[in-house]
Amino acid sequence: MSESVTRRGLLGGAAGVAAAASLPGDAEAAKKRSHRKSSKARPRRADVVVVGAGLAGLAAAEKVAAAGRSVVVLEARDRVGGRTLNRDIGGGEVVEIGGQWIGPTQDVIAGWAKELGVETFKTYNEGNYIYHRGGRRTPYTANTPVLGAIPPDPGAAEAGAALAQINEMAREVPVDAPWTAARAEEWDSQTAYTWIREHTASDGGRFLTDLGVSLVYAAEARDVSFLQVLLNVAAAGNETTPGTFERLINTAGGAQESRFVGVAQRVSLEAAKRLGRRIVLRSPVRRIVQSASQVRVESDRATVIARRCIVTGPPAVTARIDFQPLLPTLRAQLLQRMPQGSAIKCHAIYDRPFWREEGLAGQAVGDRGPCRVTFDNSPPDGSPGVLLGFVEGTFARSFSALSEAQRRDAVLQNFVDFYGEQARRPRAYFETNWGEEEWTRGCFVGFCPPGVLLDYGREMRAPFGRVHWAGADIATIWNAYMDGAVRSGRRAAAEALAG
Amino acid sequence: MSESVTRRGLLGGAAGVAAAASLPGDAEAAKKRSHRKSSKARPRRADVVVVGAGLAGLAAAEKVAAAGRSVVVLEARDRVGGRTLNRDIGGGEVVEIGGQWIGPTQDVIAGWAKELGVETFKTYNEGNYIYHRGGRRTPYTANTPVLGAIPPDPGAAEAGAALAQINEMAREVPVDAPWTAARAEEWDSQTAYTWIREHTASDGGRFLTDLGVSLVYAAEARDVSFLQVLLNVAAAGNETTPGTFERLINTAGGAQESRFVGVAQRVSLEAAKRLGRRIVLRSPVRRIVQSASQVRVESDRATVIARRCIVTGPPAVTARIDFQPLLPTLRAQLLQRMPQGSAIKCHAIYDRPFWREEGLAGQAVGDRGPCRVTFDNSPPDGSPGVLLGFVEGTFARSFSALSEAQRRDAVLQNFVDFYGEQARRPRAYFETNWGEEEWTRGCFVGFCPPGVLLDYGREMRAPFGRVHWAGADIATIWNAYMDGAVRSGRRAAAEALAG
Numbered sequence: 001m002s003e004s005v006t007r008r009g010l011l012g013g014a015a016g017v018a019a020a021a022s023l024p025g026d027a028e029a030a031k032k033r034s035h036r037k038s039s040k041a042r043p044r045r046a047d048v049v050v051v052g053a054g055l056a057g058l059a060a061a062e063k064v065a066a067a068g069r070s071v072v073v074l075e076a077r078d079r080v081g082g083r084t085l086n087r088d089i090g091g092g093e094v095v096e097i098g099g100q101w102i103g104p105t106q107d108v109i110a111g112w113a114k115e116l117g118v119e120t121f122k123t124y125n126e127g128n129y130i131y132h133r134g135g136r137r138t139p140y141t142a143n144t145p146v147l148g149a150i151p152p153d154p155g156a157a158e159a160g161a162a163l164a165q166i167n168e169m170a171r172e173v174p175v176d177a178p179w180t181a182a183r184a185e186e187w188d189s190q191t192a193y194t195w196i197r198e199h200t201a202s203d204g205g206r207f208l209t210d211l212g213v214s215l216v217y218a219a220e221a222r223d224v225s226f227l228q229v230l231l232n233v234a235a236a237g238n239e240t241t242p243g244t245f246e247r248l249i250n251t252a253g254g255a256q257e258s259r260f261v262g263v264a265q266r267v268s269l270e271a272a273k274r275l276g277r278r279i280v281l282r283s284p285v286r287r288i289v290q291s292a293s294q295v296r297v298e299s300d301r302a303t304v305i306a307r308r309c310i311v312t313g314p315p316a317v318t319a320r321i322d323f324q325p326l327l328p329t330l331r332a333q334l335l336q337r338m339p340q341g342s343a344i345k346c347h348a349i350y351d352r353p354f355w356r357e358e359g360l361a362g363q364a365v366g367d368r369g370p371c372r373v374t375f376d377n378s379p380p381d382g383s384p385g386v387l388l389g390f391v392e393g394t395f396a397r398s399f400s401a402l403s404e405a406q407r408r409d410a411v412l413q414n415f416v417d418f419y420g421e422q423a424r425r426p427r428a429y430f431e432t433n434w435g436e437e438e439w440t441r442g443c444f445v446g447f448c449p450p451g452v453l454l455d456y457g458r459e460m461r462a463p464f465g466r467v468h469w470a471g472a473d474i475a476t477i478w479n480a481y482m483d484g485a486v487r488s489g490r491r492a493a494a495e496a497l498a499g
Numbered sequence: 500m501s502e503s504v505t506r507r508g509l510l511g512g513a514a515g516v517a518a519a520a521s522l523p524g525d526a527e528a529a530k531k532r533s534h535r536k537s538s539k540a541r542p543r544r545a546d547v548v549v550v551g552a553g554l555a556g557l558a559a560a561e562k563v564a565a566a567g568r569s570v571v572v573l574e575a576r577d578r579v580g581g582r583t584l585n586r587d588i589g590g591g592e593v594v595e596i597g598g599q600w601i602g603p604t605q606d607v608i609a610g611w612a613k614e615l616g617v618e619t620f621k622t623y624n625e626g627n628y629i630y631h632r633g634g635r636r637t638p639y640t641a642n643t644p645v646l647g648a649i650p651p652d653p654g655a656a657e658a659g660a661a662l663a664q665i666n667e668m669a670r671e672v673p674v675d676a677p678w679t680a681a682r683a684e685e686w687d688s689q690t691a692y693t694w695i696r697e698h699t700a701s702d703g704g705r706f707l708t709d710l711g712v713s714l715v716y717a718a719e720a721r722d723v724s725f726l727q728v729l730l731n732v733a734a735a736g737n738e739t740t741p742g743t744f745e746r747l748i749n750t751a752g753g754a755q756e757s758r759f760v761g762v763a764q765r766v767s768l769e770a771a772k773r774l775g776r777r778i779v780l781r782s783p784v785r786r787i788v789q790s791a792s793q794v795r796v797e798s799d800r801a802t803v804i805a806r807r808c809i810v811t812g813p814p815a816v817t818a819r820i821d822f823q824p825l826l827p828t829l830r831a832q833l834l835q836r837m838p839q840g841s842a843i844k845c846h847a848i849y850d851r852p853f854w855r856e857e858g859l860a861g862q863a864v865g866d867r868g869p870c871r872v873t874f875d876n877s878p879p880d881g882s883p884g885v886l887l888g889f890v891e892g893t894f895a896r897s898f899s900a901l902s903e904a905q906r907r908d909a910v911l912q913n914f915v916d917f918y919g920e921q922a923r924r925p926r927a928y929f930e931t932n933w934g935e936e937e938w939t940r941g942c943f944v945g946f947c948p949p950g951v952l953l954d955y956g957r958e959m960r961a962p963f964g965r966v967h968w969a970g971a972d973i974a975t976i977w978n979a980y981m982d983g984a985v986r987s988g989r990r991a992a993a994e995a996l997a998g
Contacts (some may be wrong), residue, residue: 189721222688330935435828
């Protein structure tokens, strides 16, 4: 994340304490400031204190406030929105450098956005897609009936059959208790890679099925428990519509179908406006101390004493908080076991979306890497033209060994492979590596390697005394998505209000 | 870990700050004390600062001191020894409630212990073992030529064949770069469970092979990458003797062959005596700040400015330290990806080792759980009689749902299954759950689920500026063992001295 982004105070004022503390001299000063404030200022009191002002935290806080209870939200960054974030690209336009899409059955985020006055528009999806494999570029139609878009690969039918099997199995997986599925032990004892290798034979079938999995997590199929995959497929629906793999990976009819006008962070920004001074920015939570009657949350700029606490955010980030009394062993070990995915969003800005003129949707799948998938991420009016490429999983992990120029060249070469020479010279190019962000440390979410859901899944949403848990990472319906984050925040708020 | 243990200041004086801070009122006071000390006391200066006074940290510090350089060791606990720890059982006797054994090819810990005046003695290994499966108890001989001890199970031959295959494959795995093995991708893309299921067919073969794996990690075969297993087998030897699975799991000729007189923590205690006031106890490190010329390590009771820093300890514990500048993305994500195993040691103390009188070695393997393996852990003279049972992996994870009485009853029932009714009424019984320990959070070590060695392995020992890394978890030879810890500490010290 570039300095200009993290230091931009979207709601607050000066640069954040954490950002300013990157030089030794500054650090000492910042530390003294922060310690003075946290340990000596009079604690604030509230019914509920929320850790994190991402979608889960803001949704939780809103629900608490709506119930007439007092709430304080402590946020480490100098902004709200968590893993959603805007970036200004000039001319009054912004693009999403974090989470961005909304699709069918994501009713809760849809309803909330509407209520907050944030409209949606369809992801650009006109014309052909590009399939680039083994050095060969093939345009193909995006509008086939079953999978939505079937790449022109001899293995596509096999991949389709594998996904259909996955859909079937996912129907046996309860989204709130995947470890209770009859075959949970079998599924959670293997990686998604293993299952795919056993149920596909062709290179193309394996490539496409692997890719489908890796796009969901920004991790490799070998990193993820097969039960986690079935959970996310099961979770890609709502209370009445069963989830399907297609709904995870498709644009039309899937989780990439629509975008937010003013982009996704606006949902958080609008929610934050309503919460106003209840939100404290630039104030990382360091310690959570519980007694029989209350919970005290100590952060760099404020200490809050409350009846209940809701902790949101990636499990691996929560693991840094000093809990007193200590977290129960199972929860502490769960936090060791949900690593963040590895996602880098690469944006290239062009005067116009030239690919559209050639009948292309701006969506591509390629095997060369580092960028295996692209989208047309232009503003609603198509000006300027914006290509978004994802560098994910193993490609993201080796990306940092390259120089800035090498990285840019490699990604733009992918864009040239897909869309021709015009793609080589964007008027601007930038990358967003969420692994560099101190308070996220990877995107999209924390996922479960094999064995974790089985032995630790029960712990995921179990309150710890007066502390409740939320976040996309531990959501049930639409686990790992914005919709799941909002649902989880509201669920945790309901727990806290009932407590 | 019981209060009496963690609060006992073995080298230091009063109860530790962290331990004392378990009540809200105390916490506030402790925090003020600690902040005052760390932020206002004059920083100490040293050539090298070491984080953690376990075997790796002490070995590193000794090497630095031996080179005539100044060194300070900052330790979170009120004692040295890390994952090795004594417990007094009365009558001047102690037992090991942490790491305890030493075996052939563990030359470095052996040499160091000898130099420190700590003698070893053979683990009691006379007479028959017990195999308890499907409710049936069978004594068997511990002295067969190949595997050492082959349980009387129809699947034993199959398990033996599987282990032989594993030994073969392990010879292709370089202990310092397992990700470079020709078949690394295949091996790191699957769990050990998957490999075992594909290479064994019988219940007994699977049970025994699974158990062999789970005993090494205190985790289930499904939790662990198969490449990690091959790495540990390869690492179970020295520079001239290739590792074997047998050397990991056997008593005679294996890693459980001998114990330390005065028990394993004595190595650390003796090393600490030599280091004297260079060690600061009860001082958790909170922040490590680097500049171009130095590194400042801030802990609760001391701030140290040094030229180089060596960080030891479990990756999941290191993840809690605030690094400025931030850790590189790959290292930060590696720390999210090496969860600690789940080991609980259960000791029962009897007036005498009555099983010996019946020709039994005190070693058993059972399938009922929670305790699947036992050892005779009596002092060298056999008085009192001590049975040690391991509750590991999935059994350890569900153990905490039981009451104290239920846990004791369940473990003693295992002991009765193995050694008869006399085992039901020990004169003392206690458990050591390393998952409850704030500065360890699980034993034996941090291991790699699938995909981690492949994409993050290179990062494991790569210095971060002036910060070097050590610990059993990231050792090469005897990775995950005390010998590996000492080797890794010396390697890191050599790096720091050369830097």
